[in-house]
Amino acid sequence: MKIAVAGGTGTVGHHVVDVVREQGHEPVILTRSAGIDLITGDGLARALAGVDAVIDVSSTKTLSDAESREFFGTVTRNLLDAEAAAGVGHHVALSIVGVDLAPYGYYAGKVLQEQLVETGPVPWTILRATQFHEFASQLYGRITLGPFVLVPSMQSQPVAAREVAERLVALATDAPAGRVADLAGPRVERMADMVRRYAKAAGKPARIIQMPLPGAYGKAMRVGTLLAKPGADRGVQTFDEWVATVGARGIRSS
Template sequence: MSTGKIAVAGATGRLGRPVVDVLTERGHRVVPVSRATGVDIITGEGLAEALTGVEVIIDVASWHGSEQEAATEFFRTSARNLHEVGRRAGVVMIAAASIIGADKATAGFVAAKKVHEELLLAGPLPVRILRAAQFHEFVGQLLDWRQGDVAHVPSLPTQLVACRTVAEVLVDLAMASGTSAPGTPIPEIAGPRKENMAEAARLLGARRGIEVIGIDGGGIPDAEIAAAGAFLPGPHAKLAGPAFSEWLDTRP
């Protein structure tokens, strides 16, 4: 796809920053869309001006908490505004990041992403979705949520992936020409091997002086289906980037 300007919704977030980096490195003209740049996709403040002349929106904006109802309302409003304002501005397509297993989720933040996917796909603009595994960077967030010097982390299977890797594949998807054949699965991106969230947290915790205790996932939304592998990549997934330990060795 030959594009003019590309808007990145959530440009200053965890995934937004590497998406902006990848686009810039590849010579694209980027419009960063976030409250930090004076554009609010929820209230609509500055959105019409930001999307003027934009051909593609890459939507990586996210809610800051895990509560399902609040996250769902955020995604409902953001999807509606990006579609409506984008259509009026002449945007031709939206590419968005989601989570592997969103279609199976019944509770929590991932269930809110399921609704987000449905709302995006129901809008007037064509939409491409990339489902990603949990990010390497998410492990540090789990440790930040601890109380004291001990972190309790679910011992659940995952296939952690680097944000930079997700950004590269999402940009590829946004820039690809043509359309997918009917019935084509939603593309997925994950890291190179299956890992355990608590074990990954122990590796990082050892560097930070934090004890990590693995728990069975009780109280975590959809813990039972997660333990059964519902949020692991499917057979059509692209596996790329470093494993968690390799990625950790590159951190300062």
Template sequence: MRIAVAGGTGGVGRLVVDAVRAAGHEPVILARSTGVDLIRGSGLDEALTGTPVVIDVSNVSTVNRKKSETFFGTATGNLLAAGQRVGVRHHVALSVVGVDRVNWGYYAGKRIQERLVLDGAVPATVLRSTQFHEFAAQMLASVPGPIAVVPQMRIQPIAAHEVAHCLVDLALADPAGRVPDIAGPQQLRLSDMARRLLRVRGRHRVVLPIRLPGATGRAMAGGGLLPTGPGPRGTQTFDTWLATPAALRTTGRPG
């Protein structure tokens, strides 16, 4: 079966493409490099014709509310419209645990994406995931200099490849709406993750955790990004990930 992967050339997308192949199916990569533009909608009908399932892991690197809302609203709307035109039977979208409890700019776009997918005409599944192990690297890269200022956060990081395989399993099943959240095996503080990552990389920087102002900061520090119920749990710990080559080279993604 052909399975389309929106954002299939990104860090998570490549893992989803690999998982599709490992499951014995044919990935169809939706990206500008393959002639598909999610924002303009160009190339979507041609790529999705004869493709009954879509997995959307497209992403934008921003914490700006307007940019996030514009990207996810436009890309998701175009994907769903094209899917309805050509007969897509199952649309699977990746979201983030806690987007309804933490009012951060990036999450505003994810909330729009979820609403469009779950209210749309194409039968759908939405999986919320906690942050990937790479999240600490992404935060460090966003604040260059001798002092790394990171938000106070309690998170439950997970291996991206485990999320990728879960997405493919869901795509091969019946549409299920919003399914239980997927998360990693242990809760950690982002500042501790950043310090451990810097040690592995041999970097000498001071990590300064700060609480973001208002309700957003309180929610992040108080567990608003943690799962609140049972669901699938990954097995790879952050320490195990630190021992892999990926810890030395990745910068992660917003989450």
């Protein structure tokens, strides 16, 4: 199969590309370096010629409702339109566990993405996953106050990005299935504890301070809205197993 990957150089995207190749399929990485712009749509028609399925793991760094909706709305519409024109038979989108229960900030765009996929012209599958293990490394140092590193008060159920990639490729090579079972990690963790363990393993000692984010978005993080519900599938690799590899190999954080 020929499988296009939107966001194929990111945290989960590079794993998706690896799995596609390992399984003997041909990946097409939708990236600006190859002349493909997901925002303008430039190059998509050429890139999708002969493609059987598209896996969308594109992402943006924003906590703004409007910016997130603009990004995911634009990218999703461009992909679906180009896929329909090219005769692509399957669109697979990665979303987030609990996104419909906390449609704020970054999640506002993901909710719109799901809506567009579900009502779009291309047969589809949507997989919701919890945060990746790498989320701890992405949060480290994002907000600082003097010697302190601030992280949001949050319950998480981190899952291995590689395991998410394997599930996405399995779905892409099968028939469109609509909303499939969510995928979560094996254990619930506190985000502050995760960041502390990451910082120690990475040799970046810091004083980690937990802070509650305001509003409904912050509440959803604190009270477990973003955790897996009954019926979700569970990944295998724990956060401790992942973080044990940090010092040896370094971490990809975007």
